[in-house]
Amino acid sequence: MPSHYQVLVIGGGTAGIMVASQLIKQKNRTSLAIIEPAETHYYQPAWTLVGAGTYDYESTARPMASIMPKQATWIKDRATGFDPDNNTVLTAGSGDITYDYLVVAPGLAYDFSLVPGLGDAMDKGSVCSNYTDPKHTWDVIRNFKGGTALFTQPATPIKCGGAPQKIMYLAENHWRKNGVKAKTDIVFATAGTVIFGVPEIKKTLMEVVNRKDINLRFHHKLVALDADQQIAWYELTKDPSAGGCTLMAGDDFKQLEGTFVHNFKDVKVTVKDGRYGIHYDMIHTAPPSVAPKFxxxxxxxxxxxxLDVDKHTMQHKKYANIFGLGDVAALPTAKTGAAIRKQAPIVVDNIDKLIGSEKMGTKSYNGYSSCPLVTDYGKMVLAEFDYDNNFTPDPKLKQMLISDSSKEHWRLWILKKYMLPYLYWNKMMQGEDV
Structure with missing residues (x-):
């Protein structure tokens, strides 16, 4: 195996495979290698549906070998470090590998130390996460008998910021159908200040929240989990005393309707050492996320x-022959596969132009990302937006007879469950610009 490549890609996830496939298919670059240790590639957007019992987990997995571009060299190893001044990537077992151009796309990693207690409790008992074990999420939801159902997320950036609430809407739908809803208080606690940052989407989601009678709690930063006592501990990121009261008990939250709380539910709480503990009977959360250690x-x-890259070109701010995209990149937009779909062609164009003429391409990434927000079995809203949180729906949706994707629609559910997985495996992973 050679130790030098014209283009070296770190990561065999959505971003790495898309860039590599497009460089090979569209630009005929063959001196290209991908560093990726995993044997399996997952279509993670479907894990929301797995967690709701309406998609087969095994169908989200394909052997990594089956999606690696045939002309690429697969280095089945872990990248462990960089020597960017000498165009070198260090690996765990394959020695040093040099490159002309480097694409950094290893995704993100989970750091459970940021929320003490969560790592030991994750995917056990009543603690679940679609991010780590969606099959366990479905076990928790279908075996739930009532009480306080807490849906929450850490304050770190996470994959698909809408995912922690999507599963909540589907869980409510399931519990409504089987009679558990009447014995349940559903709470969504978030460090954010609104349910969604795009005004058109926020309007629809607030209607969904009201229809489902969900208690929203804002300014709640998850800081610890006590699985034995079944308490999620929060720090409040805004001083509630500014609202005219000192927070001593759950009842005080009633006075904060509209700022800290929406649809108040008198669930059991404990206030201790300046922290606010919500007692739960089941909890779904996302793991605290960071860039990989290396x-x-x-x-x-x-x-x-x-990864410090320009938010429009994806070029590294210090090293002109390094590009980064996907979840690891410091881009002020949601970390989604849809964002990668728009980022990859720009990285490909820039590398191709640099190889051919030593000049960058002229394409610019506007921060496009998209979050398919399932609101019930058979209903979905599609949030598409840019860096400025402008609602930017894809004109192609008109071909599906969808005139306003900020409203719930059954055709959007069909898009999520059937069309997007097909497009992913058969177009995006094959290097087609979709």
């Missing part, structure tokens, strides 16, 4: 520990 410890990151 990225954080490199000279390629910004102060927040994410």
């Amino acid at each position: 990225i954080q410890e490199s000279s390629l990151v910004n102060e927040a520990g994410w």
Whole structure:
């Protein structure tokens, strides 16, 4: 196996495979290698549906070998570090590998130390996450007998920021059908200040929340989990005393309707040492997420520990022959596969132009991302937006007879469950620009 490549890609996830496939298919670059240790590639957007019992987990997995571009060299190894001044990537077992151009797309990693108690409890008993074990999520939801159902998320950036609420809407639908809803208080606790940052989508989701009678709690930063006592501990990111009261008990939240709380439910709480504990009977959360350790410890990151790239070109801010995209990149937009779909062609164009003429391409990424928000079995809203949170629906939706994707529609559910997985495996992973 050679130790030098014209283009070296770190990561065999959505971003790495898309860039590699497009470089080979559209630009005929053959001196290209992908560093990726995993044997299996997952279509993770379907894990929301797996967690709701309406998609087969095995169908989300394909052997990594089956989606690796045939002309690429697969280095089945882990990248462990960088020497960017000498165009070198260090690996665990394959020695040093050099490159002309580097694409950094290893995704993100989970750091459970950021929420003490969560790592030991994750995917056990009543603690579940579609991010780590969606089959366990479905077990928790279908075996739930009532009480406080808490849906929450850490304050770190996470994959698909809408995912922690999607499963909540589907769980409510399931519990409504089987009679458990009448014995249940559903709480959504988030460090955010609104249910969704795009005004058109927020309007629809607030209607969904009201229809489902869900208690929203804002300014709640998840800081610890006590699985034995079944308490999720929060720090409040805004001082509630500014609202005219000191927070001593759950009842005080009634006075904060409209700022801290919406659809108040008198669930059991404990206030201790300045922290606010919500008692739960089941909890769904996302793991606290960070860049992989070998990225954080490199000279390629910004102060927040994410890959430091230009938000329009994806070129590294210090090293002109390094590009980064996907979840690891310090881009101020949602970390989704849909965002990668728009980022990859720009990285490909820039590398191709640099190889051919030593000049960058002229394409610019506007921060496009998309979050398919399932609101019931058979209903979905499609949030598409840019860096400025402008609602930017794809004109192609008109071909599906969808005039307003900010409203719930059954055709959007069909898109999510059937069309997007097909497009992913048969178009995006094959290097087609879709």
